[in-house]
Amino acid sequence: MVFVIVQTAIIYVIIRFRARKGDDTEPVQSHGNTKLEILWTIIPVVILASIGYPIVKGIFDIRAIADGPDVLQVQVTGHQWWWEFEYIDLTDETGRTLVTANELVIPEDVEVNLTMTSADVIHSFWVPILAGKRDVVPNRVSNMTLIADSATPPDAPHPGQCAEYCGLAHADIRLKVHVRTQADFDAWVDGQLTPAAIPTTETEASGYETFNITCAACHNATVAEDGGTTDLGPVRAIEVDGVTFISSLAPNLTNFGERTTFGAGTFDNTAEHLAEWLADPSSIKPMRPELNDIPEGRILGMPNFNLSSDEISNLIALLEGWD
Numbered sequence: 001m002v003f004v005i006v007q008t009a010i011i012y013v014i015i016r017f018r019a020r021k022g023d024d025t026e027p028v029q030s031h032g033n034t035k036l037e038i039l040w041t042i043i044p045v046v047i048l049a050s051i052g053y054p055i056v057k058g059i060f061d062i063r064a065i066a067d068g069p070d071v072l073q074v075q076v077t078g079h080q081w082w083w084e085f086e087y088i089d090l091t092d093e094t095g096r097t098l099v100t101a102n103e104l105v106i107p108e109d110v111e112v113n114l115t116m117t118s119a120d121v122i123h124s125f126w127v128p129i130l131a132g133k134r135d136v137v138p139n140r141v142s143n144m145t146l147i148a149d150s151a152t153p154p155d156a157p158h159p160g161q162c163a164e165y166c167g168l169a170h171a172d173i174r175l176k177v178h179v180r181t182q183a184d185f186d187a188w189v190d191g192q193l194t195p196a197a198i199p200t201t202e203t204e205a206s207g208y209e210t211f212n213i214t215c216a217a218c219h220n221a222t223v224a225e226d227g228g229t230t231d232l233g234p235v236r237a238i239e240v241d242g243v244t245f246i247s248s249l250a251p252n253l254t255n256f257g258e259r260t261t262f263g264a265g266t267f268d269n270t271a272e273h274l275a276e277w278l279a280d281p282s283s284i285k286p287m288r289p290e291l292n293d294i295p296e297g298r299i300l301g302m303p304n305f306n307l308s309s310d311e312i313s314n315l316i317a318l319l320e321g322w323d
């Protein structure tokens, strides 16, 4: 618009006031115009200030950390190559917090404050439909506020993606955000805080044995035992800037059967995909499990455990039953 207005005015002036043949009157000579100069200084100042004020205010508003009794507090730990979520204010009777992975579930119309850090390299948390990107940096804490206006259909959660290159499986560190009505969210929380059942069928019991021997080296699952609960796998935490973040070696599987996807939002959670995953995880998601160094806590993917097809189907029965 500015270009068109200015160019039109210039062309008009050039043509309208051009020197015509035979007319040699000298144009009016002028030098300086204080009034005009003050005016064309003040007008742009007013325009820029009126644009600048809301922008600067907006930057501070976006940076503000949501707090208060109505805000849902979720801590996010980025890992190569998956996301871990801990709902620090939602606990069961024993004080165990709600921990899940790769699928964030939030109530509609509620402010959610994400407090984020990374266990390894820089990631970036990005759910385009809900908010912009925010870097997730090791040894630093960053925050982001989400507010979702309306619930998502169960099979169409909002898709997200890590937006900062973080190594081999960067393309497959995705995530899902399910938005639920408050009542559905409360029911989900109850389900998540209920420990997984100790298996009763023979297949599940056999899967449970393999889980304890092999899988529990990295994956935690909380099961009901002797009227209380037991963690089958390790529970680990890191402290960053005075904030304690959960930082597990691998996704918590307590309620795995309830998730719609796995492998950081990459595969639909079906028996078929799970069988492929358990047969050789790196064949469907590129990872570097040969570099896993568990004492140092550096995990670059799930190894292939050369499970038999029976072990695989028993584990699938176990995990899909944990919902």
Ligand SMILES: [Cu+2]
Binding pocket: 122, 123, 124, 162, 163, 164, 165, 166, 167, 170, 171, 173
């Ligand atoms: Cu990434």
